[in-house]
Amino acid sequence: MTVIGDNAATPAGGLTAGSVPARGRRLDLRYAVFFAIAGLLLLSLVRVITKANDLTSGGTVAATISLAIPIGLAGLGGLWSERSGVVNIGLEGMMILGTFFGADFAYFSHSPWMGVVGGIVGGVIGGALHALATVTFGVDQIISGVAITILATGLARYLAGVFFTGQQGGGPTQSPSIPRFSQLDIPGANTFFDKLERHHWFVVSDVAGILRAITTTLTPFTILMILLFPASWFLLWRTSFGLRLRACGENPDEAEALGVPVHLMKYVAVLVSGALAGLGGAFLADFAGIYREGQTGGRGFIGLAAMIFGNWRPGGLAAGAGLFGYTDALQLRQGSTSVHALLLLVGFGLALFAAYQAWRRKVVPAVGSVIGAALVFVWYSVTNDVPIEFVPATPYIITLLVLAFASQRLRMPAADGIPWRKGQGS
């Protein structure tokens, strides 16, 4: 197996010419830390200038964490599947099954832990169907994904009618309230950070808001789900199992020639994918304390968008999920004002980017960014708020922009979406 390169940036077997040269892992980490700190400083600056204090309040950050996790889990499901070469737009359907089975198991067993199991069960049912259709029968993966979403919607509705009708507060469109995980409480943390936050100091209060959110909203479920990200990264990029799985997504013929059981690997990947999306659904149900029809609200698709935003890598995916979760959270917290304040952040960001491009002597991007920054500043100064209706569209617009203007930097698995049949290699 050593023939296949051990870095994601190098396609399996080095077949594709002109691939991105591998950047060092530590450098990537340093970049991430740099961007995180720079982002926080900018955000804090914007908050102080605009007095839109909900930008980094504990409530906003807490909502961000809770909203980002289901998006991230769906994205992680997409990552597993697509890394093995199977496009999964059935994530939404698997997530729907996860919400239903999660709530169902939790309610009837009186244990939130069974909800976690239920989420996995529901998602795996969807994943198994997708794997059967695409891997065994070679059906077009997009078509299968659409069909599974249709089937899952119907299945969840029917089963909800069967199981929840007659239960207290339950019916065909919603479950009774279900047992939830309780939050881990660190004594004193809440009041301490809350006090710090109320001073609205530069940076200090922002950090306090984040820490307050972390110390007060974490449940065992949340922690477990967050751990799935490094775990997926480790499994897919640091084990020979992951290398084989990714090889199936890059060049299944070559992988098969080297003895990788391609069908088995794809099955495993798609089943894990379903389980992750299902967990995302169960998380939604646990967060709301109830199953509701249409609860996923397209989060399976946002997860897909986050995965593309993250360039088919767990770190980028987590960043994308965080970003999309944050836009989601802002809607709940003084949406128009907060998003209006964010315009200033985008303006600053573009200005900095322009300076960076000018320093690199790239004239066109520099001028473009300056114009962009100027437009955003004008927009900021002539309006008092942003139409709240557009706030939920932010993730989708960002994804389209990333795809349109940064597609050279994106690299999806080479054999992603191509049906593969044993023994028909070219």
Add this chain to the structure above:
Amino acid sequence: MRERLNRLALNIVAALVAAVFAGAITSVILLVRGDSPTFVISQMWDYGTTASTELTIVNGATVYYLSAVAVAIGFRMNLFNIGVDGQYRFAACLAGAFAGSVALPTGLRQVATILVAMLAGAAWAGIVALLKVTRGVSEVIGTIMLNFIATSLIAYLMRPSIFGNRFGNDVTTKPIPKSGQVGGLDLIPNSGGKVYGLILLAVGVGVAFHVVVNYTRFGFDLRAAGRSASAAQASGVNVKRMTAVTLVISGAVAGLVGMPALLGASHSYSSITFQTGLGFTGIAIALLGRNHPVGIAFAALLWSFLDNSATILDLNNIPKEIVQITQGVVVLSVVIAYELVRRFALARQQRVVGRALALPSGPVAERAAV
């Protein structure tokens, strides 16, 4: 000719097998809960064949048909227009606002409204076409993203300061006066209602789809590019142009989806009447009907029959959502069945070709032996 008939027979068998399979799965699920499948079928059949239900079935199928044809146009070129949903809602919103406020003479007003809808749908799909042709953005992702963006844009457009008017709990566009509506046809006697007049538009779209795809140069290029983009390009087809044009046409047809209901029933746009999901149903029906105008018509009627006749089940304490399981299973199993048929036909073709080439002597056999 014989080969084509064989293909057709195989496909019909495949569809029937899938339908029987879906029926079997549904029966098992019903039996698990203790409901009798024969009872369910007879209830649905009795209720579905009453005149008033037949009316809703035909009207529902009209809308499904347009949605599925919009999807099928893309499918014929191997393009996935998952954005019919966004295109149709955006188009219905703009067309509703247009028809409600622009006073044109009767006749012209209806035509103009339909044109506005087609243009709006085409424009919304045009964004995806532009992104795909110039920046290489996959139309699958592009259309999914634009579906959600359409939801936001429509919510914004429906503000009272723009198109919205408050009616109770609903926000609608200005109602279309009588002179701007399209009347119904009295096709089903004793049904207490009329069939959408725009069912004729749906039929026209189906015929046009068939003629353009099968009997024009454009249609030939479209199918060629769908089979193999590189081969089509090599033989002189401008694949990029074809991609853009196909997506835009698909969007224009998607724009029509909302028209029968807008001009024939609701007479105003509201996000409650024009719900999301029709685009997805269109995909399912296009798959079921094998992207063929006649096949799609049968599939749309079947789908609408299941939808509408199932409402009786709730009265018998059987969740009517059982038919959604049937629909989902039928789509999934039909695509698997079609794929198996395709493989089978391909293998048979290879055998026939192999036999034809394996003549006892001659240059071909010699070359094959080398």
